[in-house]
Amino acid sequence: MNGTEASGTPQPSLPEDAPDLTPAFEPDGGQGSGGGRPSKPRPGLHLVATPIGNARDITLRALDTLRGADLVLCEDTRVTSRLMQIHGLHKPLMPYHDHNAAKVRPEVMARLAQGAVIALVSDAGTPLVSDPGYRLVVDAVAAGIPVTTLPGASSVLAALTLAALPTDRFLFAGFLPPKSAARRETLQELAGVRSSLVFLESAQRLDDMLADAAAVLGPRPAAVARELTKLFEEVRRDTLDTLAAHYREAGPPKGEVVVVIGPPLETATPDAADLDTALRAELAHAGPSAAAAKVAAAFGLPRRDVYARALALKEAP
Incomplete structure (x- = not known):
């Protein structure tokens, strides 16, 4: 999820002086344990969380996966390329956003079917949360293509x-x-x-x-x-x-x-007389639907039940 984590929102500002990171490598690109340099990530779709503002808020596993990916799908190549540069990464980028997803997705699916390692990132935060990517995940799962997530920052x-x-x-x-x-x-x-x-x-x-x-x-x-x-x-x-x-x-x-x-304020459960009094006061200047909505919110009661009572009071002689 983004710094607002939504497609089309303002671009996140990454610190100009954010240092490059030297990750502690694992032998299988962060999917196992041990030392040494990572091997190429496993084929499939990798959902990679990126920082929501501070460029250092990215995991070592995410860096390993981006470093080993055949392709990185991103909302805005300018934003992602800047993040990649900060961390010394150089990989092919392809725009994938709400406006081109339907056109691009078949090509991405074809590459996944051929065994490519593809990373999906949003401009900032965790992919798929108020970001494009849901349909791609659905199609990949339906096609039997491995999908994994690399958790990280979320606004x-x-x-x-x-x-x-x-x-x-x-x-x-x-x-x-x-x-x-x-x-x-x-x-x-x-x-x-x-x-x-x-x-x-x-x-x-x-x-x-x-x-x-x-x-x-x-x-x-x-x-x-x-x-x-x-x-x-x-x-x-x-x-x-x-x-x-x-x-x-x-x-x-x-x-x-x-x-x-915060959640509804804790109040004592109103009795029927209290509820009717509040509803009559609202019904004096509003319809049953609006009156029920306001009273239900005030008392923390189900709107459907309050609306039924509002209709009964409205129709009563």
Whole structure:
């Protein structure tokens, strides 16, 4: 996953002075143990995680695999070539992104079928998480071609671990819709999920996204992480409404952004009278669907059940 880890997002900035690394080699390219220089990686598709900002955040196994690959598939050859140069690697690169994947994939599959070692990387982070590559993996698995992963940097996990919010259960939901109405509808669908929520977001839309989240989810604790692993890394932690007000006043932050929102606040289970009172108050100025969504989010109840009760109250004399 990227520094926002999404196709078409701004290019990650890698340190100009990042030193070349001298890996501790293993005899089979990181797939076994021992010393000496690595042999060529095994044929197949290798999903290689790359740094999300700091060029040193790449594993020795990833370097071995990139060094031994016959071909490296990447979103933007300029970004990947810079990373390769920093680490002293020189391999053929082929663009593979949302706009050309359907055209390129048959050629890649043919090379894999012939026994090639092909590495797939994203611009930053772990491939396939808000990045192209899923369809290629599906086709490779269906064709019986070996597929392996080389874990590494991920902006999603980096932000989650820094947010100081529950990490035992979380849902990664990618980017929310850019339009407010659709964004609020999606947030309403997620309101009852009893886990931390992780989103990628454009810096330009951040204040609007936080404001919509506050309106739908209430004053939940949240964290905005940006420039992760870089020199100006920042994590701002507060309630959704306070964070929305801050970024509305301060303007869009620089860098790539990950938003982590805490799970529904623990409240006592409302009795039927409390639920009806809240629903009647909302039904006075909203339809059953909108009223149910807001009350369900406030009480942490399933929206379907609250909607059924809202319809019953609306139809009651």
